[in-house]
Amino acid sequence: MEDLYTSVHYWLVDHPTISQFEWKQGHTFGSSLCFLTLSISIYLSITLLSFRFSSLLPTLPTTTLHRITAVHSLVLCLVSLIMIVGCSLAVFHQMPRHDWRRWVFCFPADNNSTTLPRGPVFFWIHVCYLSKILEFVDTLLIILSRSRSRRLSFLHVYHHTMVPLLCYLGIYARQSLIHIAVMINASVHVVMYAYYFLCAIEKKPWWKKLVTDCQIIQFILGFICSPIMLYYHFTTAGCSGFGLWCVDIVFNASLLLLFLDFHSNNYGKKIRKDPHSKRERDKEEEGGTTGRAFCSARFENHHQYLGLGPR
Numbered sequence: 406m407e408d409l410y411t412s413v414h415y416w417l418v419d420h421p422t423i424s425q426f427e428w429k430q431g432h433t434f435g436s437s438l439c440f441l442t443l444s445i446s447i448y449l450s451i452t453l454l455s456f457r458f459s460s461l462l463p464t465l466p467t468t469t470l471h472r473i474t475a476v477h478s479l480v481l482c483l484v485s486l487i488m489i490v491g492c493s494l495a496v497f498h499q500m501p502r503h504d505w506r507r508w509v510f511c512f513p514a515d516n517n518s519t520t521l522p523r524g525p526v527f528f529w530i531h532v533c534y535l536s537k538i539l540e541f542v543d544t545l546l547i548i549l550s551r552s553r554s555r556r557l558s559f560l561h562v563y564h565h566t567m568v569p570l571l572c573y574l575g576i577y578a579r580q581s582l583i584h585i586a587v588m589i590n591a592s593v594h595v596v597m598y599a600y601y602f603l604c605a606i607e608k609k610p611w612w613k614k615l616v617t618d619c620q621i622i623q624f625i626l627g628f629i630c631s632p633i634m635l636y637y638h639f640t641t642a643g644c645s646g647f648g649l650w651c652v653d654i655v656f657n658a659s660l661l662l663l664f665l666d667f668h669s670n671n672y673g674k675k676i677r678k679d680p681h682s683k684r685e686r687d688k689e690e691e692g693g694t695t696g697r698a699f700c701s702a703r704f705e706n707h708h709q710y711l712g713l714g715p716r
């Protein structure tokens with residue numbers, strides 16, 4: 406058991422690539438503003454154009470799409486799992502023993518901006534940032550599927566556009582609490598991508614609501630951790646990335662509201678029996694309720710969707 410811990414610790418924390426990691430603006434992979442701007446611009450262009458020219462786009466055969474979705478979801482599920490372990494071990498490794506309570510919630514502010522984001526903690530935050538770029542594939546898979554116009558919600562595109570940007574700025578500003586956000590988000594994503602994986606292999610998970618509940622708890626935890634950071638920010642020399650935290654908290658609140666709306670539309674007591682609901686359409690298209698159709702059965706309100714193209 407001790408051997409296992411030692412070797413996990415080596416590969417996730419002590420390996421020179423990880424322990425000596427430094428985010429050097431423009432040198433580290435993905436760290437240039439050009440990379441970020443291009444990635445988000447290409448993502449948004451493809452997404453928005455897919456609505457405008459939805460009828461011209463190719464659609465992948467269902468079996469191919471299922472296979473790619475399964476592999477993609479499994480990869481992100483495993484990467485998230487590794488991120489949780491890696492980032493937790495890195496936090497224990499990197500936090501100063503004499504002042505760990507403060508460090509966990511508040512990276513000391515550096516008014517001269519000379520401190521680089523470095524060490525194993527920032528290595529895993531960097532991995533998280535890159536995984537957010539990989540998550541663009543989620544949208545691509547929805548676009549290439551038969552029912553793209555009904556599945557691409559505002560929530561989805563808003564989330565996928567903003568998160569890489571905030572991760573990038575979070576690393577750049579050595580934002581306090583960012584490692585906690587990464588660990589919580591990775592935990593939720595293990596469950597979420599396991600759900601999407603099971604959907605793709607046509608096993609119907611009964612726990613869709615649990616995934617949404619976990620996502621909502623994640624945003625609430627963001628609010629719970631913040632006052633501790635605020636306490637340290639105002640009682641000590643300040644916490645790094647405070648300005649960005651103000652932006653983050655607004656984003657967190659907006660996601661919380663969108664997910665509460667999603668929750669009430671999908672699992673609320675007064676679910677509207679809409680003949681045009683996705684479940685009904687899936688039945689029509691697939692000639693019956695398959696496991697996968699059940700998986701994606703939602704009683705969504707139309708306003709939640711970007712709503713361009715046929716419903």
Ligand SMILES: CC(C)(COP(=O)(O)OP(=O)(O)OC[C@H]1O[C@@H](n2cnc3c(N)ncnc32)[C@H](O)[C@@H]1OP(=O)(O)O)[C@@H](O)C(=O)NCCC(=O)NCCSC(=O)CC(=O)O
Nearest residue numbers: 474543561564593601604605613616617620697700701702
């Ligand atoms: C239970 C949820 C995780 C998913 O709800 P959905 O309504 O999307 O679930 P669903 O059963 O209808 O599945 C949607 C369809 O998309 C396919 N699908 C597969 N992989 C996907 C992926 N990575 N992202 C989005 N959709 C995906 C499914 O196989 C299914 O196909 P088919 O329709 O063909 O059967 C929910 O809590 C949720 O997050 N809803 C918001 C929608 C979303 O895009 N979430 C992910 C990004 S937000 C996020 O990630 C927040 C966070 O950080 O925690």
